[in-house]
Every structure is written in C-alpha cells, then in structure tokens.
Amino acid sequence: MIIATLFSVPASADLSSELDFVITEFNLNADSAPAPLKGLLGNEDILAVIDMNDGSTLALKIVTKDMIVTDFSAVDPDGSDLSPSIIINTNEKTVRELLGSDDPVNDFLEAYDGGNVKIEAVSIVNKVTLSVGNVILKLSQLLGLV
Numbered sequence: 189m190i191i192a193t194l195f196s197v198p199a200s201a202d203l204s205s206e207l208d209f210v211i212t213e214f215n216l217n218a219d220s221a222p223a224p225l226k227g228l229l230g231n232e233d234i235l236a237v238i239d240m241n242d243g244s245t246l247a248l249k250i251v252t253k254d255m256i257v258t259d260f261s262a263v264d265p266d267g268s269d270l271s272p273s274i275i276i277n278t279n280e281k282t283v284r285e286l287l288g289s290d291d292p293v294n295d296f297l298e299a300y301d302g303g304n305v306k307i308e309a310v311s312i313v314n315k316v317t318l319s320v321g322n323v324i325l326k327l328s329q330l331l332g333l334v
Contacts, residue, residue, distance in 0.1 A: 203238070203246060203280060204262055206287055211250075211257045218255040230255045235272035237265065239279040246280075277306045 234250040249270055251259035263270060282304040289295040299305045 203240070203283060204248070207248070207283070208260060210287065211260045215256050221255055226255050232273045233271065234274045234276060235263070235270055236276045236278070238283055239277075241280045273310055275308045275310065277308070278304060 230252060231254065232250075232252050234252070236248040236250055238246040238248070240246055245265040247263045247265040249259060249261050249263045249272075250257055278299070282299050286292050286295055286299065296305065300307070
C-alpha cells in the first residue's frame, strides 16, 4: 500500500494508515456486523492502545455512533486527553494478523479469547454491558452465529 515510503515512515504511522483504510471498509459494511458486536461497540468512545514491535505505543481514539466510526485519530498514548468508555489493549503483531486475515471476525474472537486483545470497560454501566455482551458473544459462537 505505501511501499514507496515504507522505510521512511514510522511503523505506527504505517499501521494507522492501514487501519484508516479498514475503518472506511468497516463503515461500508457496519450493517452486517454481528448483533453482539453492535451491542458491545455500537455507541462508544474507545481508546485503542497498540504496543508496537519497535517498543513504542500507538494510541487511537475511535468514536462509534450506531456502529459507524465517526472519529478515528491518533492520540497521546497515556489517553489523558480522552474520557473513553472502553479501552482496548493489543499489540502490533495481533493487529497485523487481523488485517491480513481471511476470517477477521473469528480470528478476532480467537485473539480475544487468547488474551491478545483485552477490552476493558471504564464505567459500571459499560462493565455490565461488556459482561452481558461477552455471554451473548460466547453463546453466538456456540450456536455458530458468529
């Protein structure tokens, strides 16, 4: 994608660009997202913290409204300028695996189950929603709906 400038652009900028493209595609297909995912991430202010392979941290602000990403931007890694409702922690390797996946939903669920993606709710309401959403997600997996 950015082959000509790959070696002059920091890995975090490269990954951010790749994710920006994915967000655009995601928004085009948001209606087809599984219901449990819509319940978990449909209307949230999300801080995504990605530990990069080079030891740096890429932090992203992701705001969703009715499952559409309305704001996607790099922010200070400490997140002090945000009031997120959900914090997602992962690493560059996991993100790149998901970006290259033929089955990103199932691979995401495997990464989540394996602890490579951690989702933390900030408020009590979001903690309850996340707990209920996790149960619904597990049931959906067992029934083959996701």
